[in-house]
Amino acid sequence: xxxxxxxxxxxxxxxxxxxxxxxxxxxxxxxxxxxxxxxxxxxxxxxxxxxxxxxxxxxxxxxxxxxxxxxxxxxxxxxxxxxxxxxxxxxxxxxxxxxxxxxxxxxxxxxxxxxxxxxxxxxxxxxxxxxxxxxxxxxxxxxxxxxxxxxxxxxxxxxxxxxxxxxxxxxxxxxxxxxxxxxxxxxxxxxxxxxxxxxxxxxxxxxxxxxxxxxxxxxxxxxxxxxx
Amino acid sequence: xxxxxxxxxxxxxxxxxxxxxxxxxxxxxxxxxxxxxxxxxxxxxxxxxxxxxxxxxxxxxxxxxxxxxxxxxxxxxxxxxxxxxxxxxxxxxxxxxxxxxxxxxxxxxxxxxxxxxxxxxxxxxxxxxxxxxxxxxxxxxxxxxxxxxxxxxxxxxxxxxxxxxxxxxxxxxxxxxxxxxxxxxxxxxxxxxxxxxxxxxxxxxxxxxxxxxxxxxxxxxxxxxxxx
Amino acid sequence: xxxxxxxxxxxxxxxxxxxxxxxxxxxxxxxxxxxxxxxxxxxxxxxxxxxxxxxxxxxxxxxxxxxxxxxxxxxxxxxxxxxxxxxxxxxxxxxxxxxxxxxxxxxxxxxxxxxxxxxxxxxxxxxxxxxxxxxxxxxxxxxxxxxxxxxxxxxxxxxxxxxxxxxxxxxxxxxxxxxxxxxxxxxxxxxxxxxxxxxxxxxxxxxxxxxxxxxxxxxxxxxxxxxx
Amino acid sequence: xxxxxxxxxxxxxxxxxxxxxxxxxxxxxxxxxxxxxxxxxxxxxxxxxxxxxxxxxxxxxxxxxxxxxxxxxxxxxxxxxxxxxxxxxxxxxxxxxxxxxxxxxxxxxxxxxxxxxxxxxxxxxxxxxxxxxxxxxxxxxxxxxxxxxxxxxxxxxxxxxxxxxxxxxxxxxxxxxxxxxxxxxxxxxxxxxxxxxxxxxxxxxxxxxxxxxxxxxxxxxxxxxxxx
DNA sequence: GATGAATGAGAGTTCATTCAT
DNA sequence: AATGAATGAACTCTCATTCAT
Numbered sequence: 001x002x003x004x005x006x007x008x009x010x011x012x013x014x015x016x017x018x019x020x021x022x023x024x025x026x027x028x029x030x031x032x033x034x035x036x037x038x039x040x041x042x043x044x045x046x047x048x049x050x051x052x053x054x055x056x057x058x059x060x061x062x063x064x065x066x067x068x069x070x071x072x073x074x075x076x077x078x079x080x081x082x083x084x085x086x087x088x089x090x091x092x093x094x095x096x097x098x099x100x101x102x103x104x105x106x107x108x109x110x111x112x113x114x115x116x117x118x119x120x121x122x123x124x125x126x127x128x129x130x131x132x133x134x135x136x137x138x139x140x141x142x143x144x145x146x147x148x149x150x151x152x153x154x155x156x157x158x159x160x161x162x163x164x165x166x167x168x169x170x171x172x173x174x175x176x177x178x179x180x181x182x183x184x185x186x187x188x189x190x191x192x193x194x195x196x197x198x199x200x201x202x203x204x205x206x207x208x209x210x211x212x213x214x215x216x217x218x219x220x221x222x223x224x225x226x227x228x
Numbered sequence: 229x230x231x232x233x234x235x236x237x238x239x240x241x242x243x244x245x246x247x248x249x250x251x252x253x254x255x256x257x258x259x260x261x262x263x264x265x266x267x268x269x270x271x272x273x274x275x276x277x278x279x280x281x282x283x284x285x286x287x288x289x290x291x292x293x294x295x296x297x298x299x300x301x302x303x304x305x306x307x308x309x310x311x312x313x314x315x316x317x318x319x320x321x322x323x324x325x326x327x328x329x330x331x332x333x334x335x336x337x338x339x340x341x342x343x344x345x346x347x348x349x350x351x352x353x354x355x356x357x358x359x360x361x362x363x364x365x366x367x368x369x370x371x372x373x374x375x376x377x378x379x380x381x382x383x384x385x386x387x388x389x390x391x392x393x394x395x396x397x398x399x400x401x402x403x404x405x406x407x408x409x410x411x412x413x414x415x416x417x418x419x420x421x422x423x424x425x426x427x428x429x430x431x432x433x434x435x436x437x438x439x440x441x442x443x444x445x446x447x448x449x450x451x452x453x454x455x456x
Numbered sequence: 457x458x459x460x461x462x463x464x465x466x467x468x469x470x471x472x473x474x475x476x477x478x479x480x481x482x483x484x485x486x487x488x489x490x491x492x493x494x495x496x497x498x499x500x501x502x503x504x505x506x507x508x509x510x511x512x513x514x515x516x517x518x519x520x521x522x523x524x525x526x527x528x529x530x531x532x533x534x535x536x537x538x539x540x541x542x543x544x545x546x547x548x549x550x551x552x553x554x555x556x557x558x559x560x561x562x563x564x565x566x567x568x569x570x571x572x573x574x575x576x577x578x579x580x581x582x583x584x585x586x587x588x589x590x591x592x593x594x595x596x597x598x599x600x601x602x603x604x605x606x607x608x609x610x611x612x613x614x615x616x617x618x619x620x621x622x623x624x625x626x627x628x629x630x631x632x633x634x635x636x637x638x639x640x641x642x643x644x645x646x647x648x649x650x651x652x653x654x655x656x657x658x659x660x661x662x663x664x665x666x667x668x669x670x671x672x673x674x675x676x677x678x679x680x681x682x683x684x
Numbered sequence: 685x686x687x688x689x690x691x692x693x694x695x696x697x698x699x700x701x702x703x704x705x706x707x708x709x710x711x712x713x714x715x716x717x718x719x720x721x722x723x724x725x726x727x728x729x730x731x732x733x734x735x736x737x738x739x740x741x742x743x744x745x746x747x748x749x750x751x752x753x754x755x756x757x758x759x760x761x762x763x764x765x766x767x768x769x770x771x772x773x774x775x776x777x778x779x780x781x782x783x784x785x786x787x788x789x790x791x792x793x794x795x796x797x798x799x800x801x802x803x804x805x806x807x808x809x810x811x812x813x814x815x816x817x818x819x820x821x822x823x824x825x826x827x828x829x830x831x832x833x834x835x836x837x838x839x840x841x842x843x844x845x846x847x848x849x850x851x852x853x854x855x856x857x858x859x860x861x862x863x864x865x866x867x868x869x870x871x872x873x874x875x876x877x878x879x880x881x882x883x884x885x886x887x888x889x890x891x892x893x894x895x896x897x898x899x900x901x902x903x904x905x906x907x908x909x910x911x912x
Numbered sequence: 913g914a915t916g917a918a919t920g921a922g923a924g925t926t927c928a929t930t931c932a933t
Numbered sequence: 934a935a936t937g938a939a940t941g942a943a944c945t946c947t948c949a950t951t952c953a954t
Contacts, residue, residue, distance in 0.1 A: 010938080026344040028256040032924065042940040047327050047925065049938095103362070104343045115424060116254040116334045134331070135252050175450075182422065183446070189425060190418030194410065196343060197417060218411070222403075222450035238914090270915040272952080281949065447935065462954095466917080480819050482800040484712040488945065498919040503946065505917095559802045559818070566794045571708040571880060574787045590787070591708050603859030630908065638878065639902075644880055650866065652799060653873055674867070678906030679860060694935090716928060726936040728931080737928065915954085923947075930940080 013039045014046055018060050023103045027057060027111045031224040033097040061108050065153045068097050076160035083168040084216060089098065090146035090160050091191055106196050121151035124146055129155065158188045187219060241267045242274055246288050251331045255285060255339045289336050293381045296325050304388035311396040312444060317439035318388050319419055326423040327436065334424050340378040349379035357383065386416045415447060426450055469495040470502055474516050479559045483513060483567045510602055517564050521609045522679045524553050532616035539624040540672055546616050547647055547668035554651040555664065560653050567605040577607035585611065643675060697723045698730055707787045709743060712793045738830055745792050749837045752781050760844035767852040769898055774844050775875055775896035782879040783892065790880050796834040805835035813839065833883050842872045871903060 017039035021030045032053055036043050050056040075089035098105055110116045129151050131144045138144055165184040168174050177178035194215075245266035249258045260281055264271050278284040303317030326333055338344045346362035357379050366372055393412040396402050407433045422443075473495035477486045486511055492499055498627055506512040531545035554561055566572045575592035585607050587600045621640040624630050650671075701722035705714045716737055720727050720757040759773030782789055794800045802818035813835050815828045822828055849868040852858050878899075 020279070020363075024346050026339075026342075029345065031922085033922090043942095044927075044940050045938070053924065103344060103346045106338055110334055110338045110424075111344065114254075116331060116339065117257060118252050118331045120425070122931080182426075185425065186418060186422050189421035190414060193417035193421050194414050197340075197413065200411070218447065218450070220450045222446070222448045235913090259947090264916090271917095271950085272915050273913085275950070439922080462917085476819075480802050482795075482798075485801065487943080489943090499921095499946080500919050500948075501917070509945065559800060562794055562800045566790055566880075567800060570710075572787060572790045573713060574708050574796060576881070631906075638882075639879070642874060642878050645877035646870060649873035649877050650870050652794075653804070653869065654866075674903065674906070676906045676908040678859075678902070678904045680904040691934090715926090720937090727929080727938095728936050729934085731929070732935080917946100917951105918954095919951080921948105924945095926944075927940100927949100930938105930953105931936100932938095933936085 010039075010041060010045060011021065011049055013167060014041060014049060014056075015060060015063075018056055019104070021061065022057060023041075023101075026103070027107050039145075057107075058113065058146075058149060061104060061112075061153065063105070064097075064101060065157065068093070068157065071097070072157070072160045076164060083171065083173045084220060086164045087161070087187075087216045087219075088209070088212045090164065091187075091215060092209045094188070094191055095195060095208040095211055098192060102195060105192065108150055109154065109192065112147070113154070114147050119147060121148060121155075158185055161185075161188050187215075191215060230382070238267075238269055238273060238275070239277055242277065242284075243288060243291070244268060246284055247332070250285060250288065250335065251329075252253050254331065255335045260284075285340065286374075286377060287330060289340075289378075289381065292325075292329060292332070293385065296321070296385060299325070300385070300388045304392060311399065311401045311447060313394060314392045315415075315444045315447075316437070316440045317393065319415075319443060320437045322385075322416070322419055323423060323436040323439055326420060330423060333420065336378055337382065337420065340375070347375060349376060349383075381414075386413055389413075389416050415443070419443060466495075466497060466501060468503055469520075470505060470512075471495060471516060474512055478513060478516065478563060479557075482559070483563050486653065494665060513563075513568065514602075517560060517568075517606075520553075520557060520560070521613065524549070524613065527553070528613070528616045532620060539620060539627065539629045540676060542620045543617070543643075543672045543675075544665070544668045546620065547643075548673060550613075550644070550666045551648055551651060551664040551667055558651055564606055565610065565648065568603070569610070570603050575603065577604060577611075589598065612638060614641055617641075617644050627645070643671070647671060694723075694725055694729060695733055698725060698733065698740075699744060699747070702740055706741060707785075708792065710759075710787065711791050716740075740789075740829075741796065742833060744835075745788060745796075745837065748781075748783070748785060748788070749841065752777070752841060756779070756841070756844045760848060767848060767855065767857045768904060770848045771845070771871075771900045771903075772893070772896045774848065775899060776873075776893045778841075778872070778875055779879060779892040779895055782876060786879060789876065792834055793838065793876065795816065796831070797838070798831050803831060805832060842869055845869075847870050871899070875899060 014035065017035045020038060021035045025031075025034070030053075032046060036046055036054075039046070046056070050059055071093045072090055075093055076086060078086065078089075081089070091095060113119070113121070118136075119131050119138070120134070121129045122132050124130045129148050131138055131148055131151075139147075162184040165174075165187075194211075242263065246262045248266060249263045253259075253262070258281075260271060260274065263284075264274055267274070274284070278287055298328075299321045300318055302320055304314060306314065306317075309317070341347070341349070346364075347359050347366070348362070349357040350360050352358045357376050359366055359376055367375075390412040393402075393415075419440075422439075470491065473491045476494060477491045479545075481487075481490070486509075488499065488502060491512075493500055495502070502512070504514055527549045528546055531549055532542060534542065534545075537545070565620050569575070569577070574592075575594070576590070577585045578588050580586045585604050587594055587604055587607075595603070618640040621643075647668075650667075698719065701719045704722060705719045709715075709718070714737075716727060716730065719740075721731055723730070724794075730740070734743055755777045756774055759777055760770060762770065762773075765773070797803070797805070802820075803815050803822070804818070805813045806816050808814045811830050815822055815832055823831075846868040849858075849871075878895075
């Protein structure tokens, strides 16, 4: 094994340990000590590669995010397919992904976005994101930026569904109720909730695709036997 | 003010401060010091009444939970009303409640249930709840019990919807897709997500009832213009 | 010993330990661990009372500074005495003080003012002090303020000499060479150097007053046997 | 460029970077990482040539010290000149040198001699130097030696003034007050203080020679208008 | 009964030095 | 010969909990 390979190996071992530890402890409860013990390396090495605990987490989820986006785009971009088919495709990818990264994405959604501290991200005029506090003051700018980058990941992950959804509106595929802006976002998040709160014994048996089909069917055609 | 009143006053002041601090910091970032400063009392007093930081949080959410349950039951129990009407009623209460307690219930759902550490609660044969770990070991029994009590709160809050939903199944109000067990739970959680991730500028304007009506309509009759 | 006394006792023990440790290690090399071990207390106690290592040091020297200023003013303010007598008085106090606090005041002069990192303090138009960097950038504002407070201590300590000196100029006590502004400051600092670099065996034997007299004589009447 | 030249080039680049970094950070705050980044070389190279951070600093100041000594000796050794002229000459060199190396020599005087940790150097019977601790124990012998070498540099730098001064005593150039041994040292150090604490706006304008002349005049003939 | 001073384990981070390549 | 990845001891600081008054 040459130098380059060894270096990659170290980085990789840290990355693997990082995933394991954050997945079993969340962010705040995870300790750098546990990570380096698992990676069998020194603290200095970790900090040389990743700079800070927050950067370490960001690097991990950022990488996973990129893989997710590639998969999502491959199913979302196929204009041959109809609205329903595309929705099912995107949700299948999303469910699959969340099942593999349940804890990490919970941590990302609630802990890292500081949604659980009363901050939310709102769009600015020029299409960017800005942090907003439900009460009191915002943190220092540098910390705001650290928080916002997680919001940006999520925003990008929601976009494929939003786009298909808007195509559906243009096609008059949807009824007038559908005009509310948050519906696309809501499908995305409702699925996340489904996976976050699944209990091991019932949900796992259903394949991601089957689940996605059902969810889309319910959203599109409803649960009711009767006509509205 | 007599002794009893004075004691109540102290407890109340701590409770109010507790809500304020956990609501703006989440659980991990909240400090007991900030709470007692706001309550203008001593640390010993707080620990005398509430025992631990975790018990303090539990007491707070437990109290709010009880208020929520009373409201939910008052709209869920009315057998005169139809399925749709009852669903709208429950969700209206739920949305209203979450809007007032957004951060607290996020913390409850993800931080306190340790859902963000890979634990989930599964039903036991005798109708109770048991903790299960996605990986590795469970924490000591005492800590498990502390975690489980939060799961019990959530389970109880979901029940009214589940009951209405099961009534719908008995009435043949729903189509066969609806047979999946998690659907009731999913409506409940999807609404939570909607409120957790609202951004201040758009959602607030819609009344809780209007929002509930739309959500139920979509669930029941679907988004699609066309027949399935 | 009652509660108040005990509290004072703890604070005092920390203060004493602080002086001992900073006096034998300087600032950077001193560790909080050594201080608490010597004070026989916990880390939390130290941080509760003093907030940070820097604040701890500042509290210590600030206290000593106040004692020094009282003594200086008592000898500098006596308008009955002549210029020479007053100079001798101030320098006696200064030498005495420095002998007792040699290391602390070295640390103050060089380490804490960051003079040893190329920063100096210059007077602003409104009589305050501003930090200036010989090269490159200044540190963040908050850190600048921490540095400046040490400069302010020193500036105040120099002032009594400056005042006597200016009185001398008004009285035409000095010759025209004396017009340079920095001369008062220089006497003050030269004495500091004398004490900082004394070697135990020779200087200590001379009393502070005797030393002060000699220094003043040399400054006033010169070393030379001959007339200029 | 051949091998020898390349090696020299590397050494030189490290030396230049060393000066830059220690000059803007002092010793404790300087990092080897910053030095090698500036020198555009590897850490191993630096440690190969210089052995340790302390040795690196010593090599730097030692080199500058040698240049200083050559200049000092060239003005101190000229027996043609009178006492006053020689003093002015030495101080001119010394002021010039300090202005160019203000931070480095501050670090040398206070940080490296561990004067700021309560150690001082005293002469031994055989003319050497020995470390002495104001309180407590001395460090291990090896570290003592590292500290002493900085004292030796300073002692050597003071010597030219001492020699001129002793010539003055032999010539009966000085009055009886001047017999105190530390006076030569004090002139030397007072000048250092003057440069260390100059503030950019006033002192720089005066040439080193002008300043030296004034200092010597004051020392020799005094500040007072009146005869003693 | 109410208090808050005292605690100390444990957190994230830095950096001089080594040594295999 | 030159490198820079790897190290880990040591640093400052936090905070839930206790218990003497």
